[in-house]
Amino acid sequence: MTTTSAPTTPAPEVTKATSPLTRFRVPGGFALGAVLLLGIAPLALTDFRLALLAKYLCWAMVAVGVSLAWGRGGLLVLGQGVFFGLGGYAMAMHLKLADAADTGIPGALPDFMQLYGTGEALPWWWKPFGNPAFALAATVLLPMAVAAVLGFFVFRRRVRGAYFAILSQALAAALAIWLVGQQATTGGTNGLTDFQGFFGYDLDDPANQRTVYFVIAVSLLLLMAAARQLFVSRYGELLIAVRDSEERVRFLGYDPANVKLVAYVVAAGMAGLAGALFVPAVGIISPALIGVVPSIGFVIGAAVGGRASLVGAVLGAIAVAWAQSTLSDAFPGAWTYLQGLLFVVAVGFLPGGLASLGAVIRRNRIRTRSGEAA
Amino acid sequence: MSGEGLTIRGLRVSFDGYTAVDGVDLDVRPGDLRFLIGPNGAGKTTLVDAVTGLVKATGSVRFGTNGDGTELIGKPVHKIARLGIGRTFQTATVFEELTVLQNLDIAAGAGRGPLTMLRRRKGIPQPVAEALETTGLTALRDRPAGVLAHGQKQWLEIGMLLVQDVRLLLLDEPVAGMSHEERESTGELLRRVSEDSTRTVVVIEHDMDFMRSFARSVTVLHAGKVLSEGTVAQVQADPKVQEVYLGRARAEESADAAPAVPSPATGEATPTTTASAQEA
Numbered sequence: 001m002t003t004t005s006a007p008t009t010p011a012p013e014v015t016k017a018t019s020p021l022t023r024f025r026v027p028g029g030f031a032l033g034a035v036l037l038l039g040i041a042p043l044a045l046t047d048f049r050l051a052l053l054a055k056y057l058c059w060a061m062v063a064v065g066v067s068l069a070w071g072r073g074g075l076l077v078l079g080q081g082v083f084f085g086l087g088g089y090a091m092a093m094h095l096k097l098a099d100a101a102d103t104g105i106p107g108a109l110p111d112f113m114q115l116y117g118t119g120e121a122l123p124w125w126w127k128p129f130g131n132p133a134f135a136l137a138a139t140v141l142l143p144m145a146v147a148a149v150l151g152f153f154v155f156r157r158r159v160r161g162a163y164f165a166i167l168s169q170a171l172a173a174a175l176a177i178w179l180v181g182q183q184a185t186t187g188g189t190n191g192l193t194d195f196q197g198f199f200g201y202d203l204d205d206p207a208n209q210r211t212v213y214f215v216i217a218v219s220l221l222l223l224m225a226a227a228r229q230l231f232v233s234r235y236g237e238l239l240i241a242v243r244d245s246e247e248r249v250r251f252l253g254y255d256p257a258n259v260k261l262v263a264y265v266v267a268a269g270m271a272g273l274a275g276a277l278f279v280p281a282v283g284i285i286s287p288a289l290i291g292v293v294p295s296i297g298f299v300i301g302a303a304v305g306g307r308a309s310l311v312g313a314v315l316g317a318i319a320v321a322w323a324q325s326t327l328s329d330a331f332p333g334a335w336t337y338l339q340g341l342l343f344v345v346a347v348g349f350l351p352g353g354l355a356s357l358g359a360v361i362r363r364n365r366i367r368t369r370s371g372e373a374a
Numbered sequence: 375m376s377g378e379g380l381t382i383r384g385l386r387v388s389f390d391g392y393t394a395v396d397g398v399d400l401d402v403r404p405g406d407l408r409f410l411i412g413p414n415g416a417g418k419t420t421l422v423d424a425v426t427g428l429v430k431a432t433g434s435v436r437f438g439t440n441g442d443g444t445e446l447i448g449k450p451v452h453k454i455a456r457l458g459i460g461r462t463f464q465t466a467t468v469f470e471e472l473t474v475l476q477n478l479d480i481a482a483g484a485g486r487g488p489l490t491m492l493r494r495r496k497g498i499p500q501p502v503a504e505a506l507e508t509t510g511l512t513a514l515r516d517r518p519a520g521v522l523a524h525g526q527k528q529w530l531e532i533g534m535l536l537v538q539d540v541r542l543l544l545l546d547e548p549v550a551g552m553s554h555e556e557r558e559s560t561g562e563l564l565r566r567v568s569e570d571s572t573r574t575v576v577v578i579e580h581d582m583d584f585m586r587s588f589a590r591s592v593t594v595l596h597a598g599k600v601l602s603e604g605t606v607a608q609v610q611a612d613p614k615v616q617e618v619y620l621g622r623a624r625a626e627e628s629a630d631a632a633p634a635v636p637s638p639a640t641g642e643a644t645p646t647t648t649a650s651a652q653e654a
């Protein structure tokens with residue numbers, strides 16, 4: 001037993017050194033990110049590449065939520081496609097209705113409905129999405145509401161770990177299958193696509209596409225700032241405590257179900273916003289973008305970059321998205337396997353992701369050095 | 375039926391037909407420092423589990439002052455905790471990845487509103503500073519709890535109960551694995567904590583020297599039942615207790631400083647004596 005100081009011994013006061021370097025690390029990093037995303041990228045990249053970056057940034061927004069729920073809260077959210085999809089479809093439905101209204105024909109249906117549909121009236125659940133304010137609010141609030149209801153039952157019943165992950169996957173699969181089955185009202189496998197305008201702006205105009213990019217980049221920075229605040233808040237500390245020992249937290253008078261619920265709902269809202277902005281940026285939302293495989297994809301970036309580190313998760317998501325579009329063109333079919341491999345390697349061998357690589361190497365070096373000394 | 379402090383009546387806990395706690399009646403008054411002893415498997419931990427809502431139990435457990443004791447049986451763990459009932463575990467469980475300060479701050483904060491929760495902690499709350507002082511952990515406040523020595527983790531757990539401002543402390547083997555000096559410090563700490571006449575302290579312990587030094591009263595549990603109860607001297611002199619702990623009445627030892635009740639190592643080797651357990 002190591003000798004420890006007795007409880008009664010007065011302890012020497014420790015002074016916590018905060019060097020300017022650590023104090024300005026976070027605002028400095030944030031400013032650097034803003035300069036890169038809002039200044040350099042739009043200047044350096046072609047319209048085509050900037051549009052690709054906009055798509056990656058949408059996935060990075062999902063990763064911000066994953067970092068909160070999984071990295072801090074230990075919730076392996078393998079079904080973020082559900083929330084991404086709800087946000088995406090809410091936005092897409094509004095754009096489709098706005099396009100139909102722009103035709104000038106009273107009571108015109110969205111184009112795909114005229115194609116596959118029975119030509120009947122608009123389904124009742126489409127109607128509210130004609131209102132822009134409702135649709136915009138729904139892109140975030142609908143995923144959050146669904147997450148709240150799901151989370152309420154799941155966390156209260158103490159569904160945890162792998163069971164939670166599998167349940168999340170099943171939900172993503174279920175939503176994708178349902179969407180495919182409802183071709184007449186959801187566009188089926190094709191999803192919703194071919195949007196003309198975005199709140200009055202022509203989406204074919206490259207200048208407007210650039211504006212969409214800026215909206216996405218600013219949204220990502222805002223989400224990161226919000227997540228960062230949650231990380232350093234008392235709630236963030238409590239969330240780590242729940243991840244490490246849910247039972248112990250309960251004995252302190254907290255209900256861990258509520259603590260997890262907050263992280264889950266916030267992450268869902270972030271995924272919903274990401275899905276909503278994905279629609280004008282990429283021009284499509286479809287079941288293939290929100291099912292099981294993309295849902296796994298949403299966490300891989302965070303796993304590779306470092307799920308507990310906000311910047312790690314975001315950079316990881318962007319890097320993996322870039323690798324995906326580059327490699328899947330060169331080696332079609334191979335990407336799915338590579339994706340699985342990446343996930344296993346990251347979770348199995350580098351749980352802290354690339355963000356922890358420095359610390360891991362340092363630790364190993366110390367270990368080998370002390371091994372040599374011995 | 376309910377008095378001041380902890381009042382347990384007919385408490386029974388079964389695991390698939392095996393009765394771990396078998397009709398326990400127990401009263402502990404505020405200001406007491408009650409030791410709960412008994413051989414391995416006597417049901418001590420299970421009794422604490424039942425009081426804190428971790429296992430299902432039947433009977434009645436009430437806690438409160440001025441006769442307004444609240445029935446605890448059937449309440450969820452976090453609601454019982456909010457009534458001012460806190461516990462530690464046989465193996466210290468602190469939040470290893472959080473610092474000492476963060477551990478204490480979380481323990482202090484179950485009643486915080488959402489706005490406070492969403493803000494960063496500024497400075498050190500007064501109760502947390504006091505608990506750091508009381509437990510001697512001030513110098514270690516920014517260390518992750520995971521790197522603390524075993525004894526320090528136990529003190530941190532006790533500190534967490536203090537900032538929680540619990541009225542009933544249930545400590546499960548707080549000095550197991552501690553050095554002699556650490557035991558003394560912990561005992562002093564418990565004595566100070568229990569001097570507050572509004573606090574009720576129950577300590578599960580195997581260490582008999584520790585019990586003799588610090589217990590104000592003792593309850594002996596055996597096979598899920600209360601075997602004996604009283605002061606240290608009374609319990610040590612009880613032949614039933616000697617029989618359970620020794621397997622045979624070792625009458626040569628008298629009630630003075632002699633180890634009438636042996637160390638836990640001997641206790642573990644207890645042959646299966648089917649002692650006729652009667653309620654005290």
Ligand SMILES: Nc1ncnc2c1ncn2[C@@H]1O[C@H](COP(=O)(O)OP(=O)(O)OP(=O)(O)O)[C@@H](O)[C@H]1O
Nearest residue numbers: 389392394412413414415416417418419420421464
């Ligand atoms: N969850 C459980 N399921 C089944 N049996 C259990 C469970 N928890 C405890 N028991 C049994 O109940 C009995 C009492 O256990 P308990 O842990 O309360 O003993 P104890 O007095 O704390 O012993 P020790 O001194 O070894 O800590 C033991 O026989 C144990 O095996």
Ligand SMILES: [Mg+2]
Nearest residue numbers: 418419420464
């Ligand atoms: Mg025990």
